[in-house]
Amino acid sequence: MENLIIEGVKSTYFTPQVTFNASTGECSIAGESYLEDTWDFYKPILAWLKQYTEEVKGPINFTFDLTYYNTSSSKCFLDIVKLLKDYKESGGNVTINWKHPEDDEDIREEAEDYKNFLGIDINIIAY
Amino acid sequence: MSKKFSFFHHYVNMSDDEVLISYKGPMSDVIIHEISKEIQSRLAEDPKSGKKVYAIFMELAQNIFFYSSESTILGGKTYRIGSIVLSQDEENYTLTTGNIVDKKWIPILWDRCEMINNADRETLRKMKFEQRDQGTMSTENSKGAGIGLIQVALTSAQPISIEFRDIDEEKSFFALSVSVKKNL
Numbered sequence: 001m002e003n004l005i006i007e008g009v010k011s012t013y014f015t016p017q018v019t020f021n022a023s024t025g026e027c028s029i030a031g032e033s034y035l036e037d038t039w040d041f042y043k044p045i046l047a048w049l050k051q052y053t054e055e056v057k058g059p060i061n062f063t064f065d066l067t068y069y070n071t072s073s074s075k076c077f078l079d080i081v082k083l084l085k086d087y088k089e090s091g092g093n094v095t096i097n098w099k100h101p102e103d104d105e106d107i108r109e110e111a112e113d114y115k116n117f118l119g120i121d122i123n124i125i126a127y
Numbered sequence: 128m129s130k131k132f133s134f135f136h137h138y139v140n141m142s143d144d145e146v147l148i149s150y151k152g153p154m155s156d157v158i159i160h161e162i163s164k165e166i167q168s169r170l171a172e173d174p175k176s177g178k179k180v181y182a183i184f185m186e187l188a189q190n191i192f193f194y195s196s197e198s199t200i201l202g203g204k205t206y207r208i209g210s211i212v213l214s215q216d217e218e219n220y221t222l223t224t225g226n227i228v229d230k231k232w233i234p235i236l237w238d239r240c241e242m243i244n245n246a247d248r249e250t251l252r253k254m255k256f257e258q259r260d261q262g263t264m265s266t267e268n269s270k271g272a273g274i275g276l277i278q279v280a281l282t283s284a285q286p287i288s289i290e291f292r293d294i295d296e297e298k299s300f301f302a303l304s305v306s307v308k309k310n311l
Contacts (some may be wrong), residue, residue, distance in 0.1 A: 011160075012156050012160045013156065013160075014158055034185065036156065068178075068182065068202070069179075069184055070186065070189065071186060071259075071274050071278050072189075074259060074274075075259050078259055078260060092297050103174070103175050104178065105181070106182065106281065106282055109252065113252050113255070113256050114256075117253070117256045
C-alpha cells in the first residue's frame with residue numbers, strides 16, 4: 001500500500017498537510033483546513049484509512065495538529081475518529097493525539113468533546 | 128424597483144462603535160480570504176480574541192456564501208451578496224452580517240438562535256456534537272456541517288442577536304450580530 005501525502009497549501013482556501021505512512025502507521029493532518037469542497041478533499045483520506053485497516057491491519061498513531069479548521073472540516077474529523085474507534089474496537093492498535101496551541105481553548109474543547117462523547121482515548125497536547 | 132433596506136444607515140443609527148472593516152457586495156471566496164487576512168492583521172496585537180473574531184468571521188461569511196437569497200453574476204459565476212462589518216468599542220469586537228433571506232427561514236433562524244442563547248456551554252457542546260454526527264454533507268442548505276451558528280456562539284461565549292426587516296412579500300433582510308471580548 002502506498003503512502004498518502006498531500007502538501008499543505010495556503011491560498012484562497014487552506015489545504016492541510018496530510019502525511020500518512022503505510023509502513024509505520026504514522027498519520028498526521030496538520031496546519032489549517034478550510035476547503036472549497038470539504039468532502040471531496042477528505043473522501044480519499046477516509047478511503048486510505050479504511051483500506052489500511054482492512055488490508056495492512058497495522059498500528060495507527062494518528063495526530064491532529066491544526067491551528068484552524070472550519071465546521072465543515074470538523075465533520076470529516078468526526079468521520080476519521082469514528083473509523084479509528086471502530087478499528088480499535090475490532091482489535092486494532094490505535095493511538096490518537098490532538099495537538100493545539102496553548103492559548104486556543106476552542107480547539108482543546110473540541111478535542112475533549114470527541115474524546116468524551118465518543119468514549120475514546122485521545123491524548124490532548126498543548127504546545 | 129423594490130425599496131431596499133439600507134444596512135449602512137441602519138448600522139450607523141444603531142451603533143456608535145468604531146468601524147474597523149466594512150464590506151457589502153458579492154461574497155466571493157477571494158473576498159472572504161482578503162477580509163480574513165485584514166482581520167488577522169488588524170487584530171494581530173490581540174491574538175487570542177483576534178483568532179476568535181477570525182473564526183467567527185469565517186463561519187458567518189460562509190453562511191452568506193452559501194445561503195444569501197441575493198446574488199449576482201460575475202464572469203459567468205454566481206456569487207451571493209451580503210454585508211459584513213467589524214467594529215469595536217472599549218470592551219468588545221463586534222461582527223455584524225447582513226443578507227437577504229427567503230421569509231420561510233425566519234422562524235427557523237429565530238428558533239435556532241433562541242435555543243442557542245438559552246443553552247449553557249455544556250449543552251451547546253453536546254448539541255454541536257450530536258448535530259455534527261447526524262448532519263450529512265449532501266442535504267440542501269447544509270453544505271457544511273450545519274453547526275456554524277452553534278460554533279459561533281461557543282467561540283464568542285456571548286449571545287447572538289438577530290433581527291429581520293421585511294423587504295417585500297417573500298424576502299426579508301436578516302442581520303446577525305455577535306461580540307468577542309477584547310484582550311482575552
